[in-house]
Amino acid sequence: MCDINRRQQDTEDVFTLDIAPPPGYPGFAPGQFNMLYVPGVGEAAISISGDPQDSYRLLHTIRAVGDVTAQLRNKDGRSHVGVRGPFGKPWPIEAARGRDLVIVAGGIGIAPLRPVLYTVLSDRAAYGNVHLLYGARTPRDILYQDELMQWHRQGEISTTITVDAAKPSWKGDVGVVTRYIGRVRVDPENTVAMICGPEIMMRYTAGELLLKGIPMRQIHVSMERHMKCAAALCGHCQFGPYFVCRDGPVFRYSDVAPLMSTAEF
Amino acid sequence: MKDIADELSEHAFFESLNPGTIELIAGCGVNAVYKPEEMLAREGSSADELFVIRKGRVALLMHSTERGSLQVETLDAGDVLGWSFLVPPYRWPVEARAVQTVHVIRLDGKCLRDKCNADAELGYELMRHFAALIARRLDATRIQLLDLYGQLEQ
Numbered sequence A: 001m002c003d004i005n006r007r008q009q010d011t012e013d014v015f016t017l018d019i020a021p022p023p024g025y026p027g028f029a030p031g032q033f034n035m036l037y038v039p040g041v042g043e044a045a046i047s048i049s050g051d052p053q054d055s056y057r058l059l060h061t062i063r064a065v066g067d068v069t070a071q072l073r074n075k076d077g078r079s080h081v082g083v084r085g086p087f088g089k090p091w092p093i094e095a096a097r098g099r100d101l102v103i104v105a106g107g108i109g110i111a112p113l114r115p116v117l118y119t120v121l122s123d124r125a126a127y128g129n130v131h132l133l134y135g136a137r138t139p140r141d142i143l144y145q146d147e148l149m150q151w152h153r154q155g156e157i158s159t160t161i162t163v164d165a166a167k168p169s170w171k172g173d174v175g176v177v178t179r180y181i182g183r184v185r186v187d188p189e190n191t192v193a194m195i196c197g198p199e200i201m202m203r204y205t206a207g208e209l210l211l212k213g214i215p216m217r218q219i220h221v222s223m224e225r226h227m228k229c230a231a232a233l234c235g236h237c238q239f240g241p242y243f244v245c246r247d248g249p250v251f252r253y254s255d256v257a258p259l260m261s262t263a264e265f
Numbered sequence B: 001m002k003d004i005a006d007e008l009s010e011h012a013f014f015e016s017l018n019p020g021t022i023e024l025i026a027g028c029g030v031n032a033v034y035k036p037e038e039m040l041a042r043e044g045s046s047a048d049e050l051f052v053i054r055k056g057r058v059a060l061l062m063h064s065t066e067r068g069s070l071q072v073e074t075l076d077a078g079d080v081l082g083w084s085f086l087v088p089p090y091r092w093p094v095e096a097r098a099v100q101t102v103h104v105i106r107l108d109g110k111c112l113r114d115k116c117n118a119d120a121e122l123g124y125e126l127m128r129h130f131a132a133l134i135a136r137r138l139d140a141t142r143i144q145l146l147d148l149y150g151q152l153e154q
C-alpha cells in the first residue's frame, strides 16, 4: 500500500490525490494510468495527471462516480491506497517534436493531457505552435485553471478555455470546444493532435480537425472502457479487436474511428 | 481608409462572396461600436439588424426565473450575430451584450431582405451561407444539450 501525501479538492466533484510511488515504480509517460485499489472495495483505472519528471509523487485527478472512486474521495494525508502500474500506451510526444500540437480536452479529459503540457514545457523550443482547447461544464468546473492561464500568459501554450454555460459575470468563452478548432493557427500537414473527453466530443473534435486538413493518422484519442485486470486477460476493456489496457488507452483516430460510433456492450 | 465593402470582404463569414455581392450587402451597413456591458439586442425585441463582429466579444444571454441569467454562447471577431432578421416573426430569441468593447458592421435587416427579394442570386448566396452557419450552430447546441461533462446518472 502507498502513502497518500495530500488530497486536494479541485472542484465540487473532482479531487486530486498525491500518492507516494510504490518502491521500484519505474516512472510513467504522459497518457498512462495506474490501477488504484481500495481493499475490500475494488480497483479503478485512473490516469496519472502530474509531471512525469517528478519522481516523488503520482498525481491522480478523480471524479467520484462509483464504489472505488467514492472511497478514494474519503482518503486524506493519513490514508493509504494500492497502486498498480503504470499501464497503457502513452501519447505520441516524440512524434509531436518539431511540429505544431493541438490538444483538445473535455471535462476531466484534461487530466491525462496535463502530463503532455509539462513535457512540452520542459523543452518548449522543440515544438512549434502549441494550442490547448479545453471545454468544461461551467466556470466552477474548470480544472488546473491558474496553472493553464499562467502558461498562456507566458506565451508558452496558447489556451482557450470554454464552458457550456456561465453566469453573466464570466468574461471568458462560452460554447462547445469544437467551435474553436477552426481558429487555431497551425500548419495542418505538420500538426499532431491529441484529444481526450467524452466519446461524442472526441468524434466531433476529430471531424473539425480533419476539416482543418490535419491527417487522420496524426490525430490521437484516449479511449475509456471499463477496466478490470489491466493485463489484457479479462476482456472487460475490449474495444473491437483491441484491449484498451494494452493497445490503448491512446489510439490513432484512423485505427478506431469506425469503432467509435458503436455502443459499448 | 477601408470602406465597409473592404471590411466585409475580410470577414470570415463573407470572404468567399464575390465583390459584386459584397458591394450590394455593404450598401445596407454602417460601422458601430458598443462599450462593455452595452446591449446590442434585447430578448423579444424586433430583430432588424445583422451584426458582423470585427473586434471584441459579445455574450448571448437567456433569462429564466429558476436559474437567473445565463450566458449560453459568446461570439467573437469573425462571427455574425442575428439571423433572426431572416425569419418571421423577426424577434430576438436571446439578449446580446458586449463583454468587451465591440466593433461591428451593423447591417439593416429590412434593407438586406429587400435586396434578397429583388435579387434571387444574392438571396440564394446569402441563404447558403446562413444555412451552413445555422447547421454548425445547431450541431454545437446539440452537443451542449447532452451536458457531456455533467455527472452521469447512476
Ligand SMILES: Cc1cc2nc3c(=O)[nH]c(=O)nc-3n(C[C@H](O)[C@H](O)[C@H](O)COP(=O)(O)OP(=O)(O)OC[C@H]3O[C@@H](n4cnc5c(N)ncnc54)[C@H](O)[C@@H]3O)c2cc1C
Binding pocket: A033, A042, A043, A044, A045, A046, A047, A048, A060, A061, A062, A063, A064, A065, A066, A067, A068, A069, A070, A088, A108, A111, A112, A223, A224, A225, A226, A227, A244, A249, A265, B152, B153, B154
Ligand atoms: C484508461 C482510463 C483512464 C481513466 N482515468 C480516469 C481519471 O483520470 N479520473 C477519473 O475520475 N476516472 C478515470 N477513468 C474512469 C474510471 O476508471 C471509471 O469511472 C471507473 O469505473 C471508476 O470506478 P468506480 O468503482 O468508482 O465506479 P464503478 O462502480 O465502476 O461505476 C462507474 C460507472 O461505470 C458504470 N459501470 C459499472 N460496471 C460497468 C461495466 N461492467 N461496464 C460498463 N460500465 C460499467 C457504472 O454504472 C457507473 O456509471 C479512467 C478510465 C480508463 C479506462
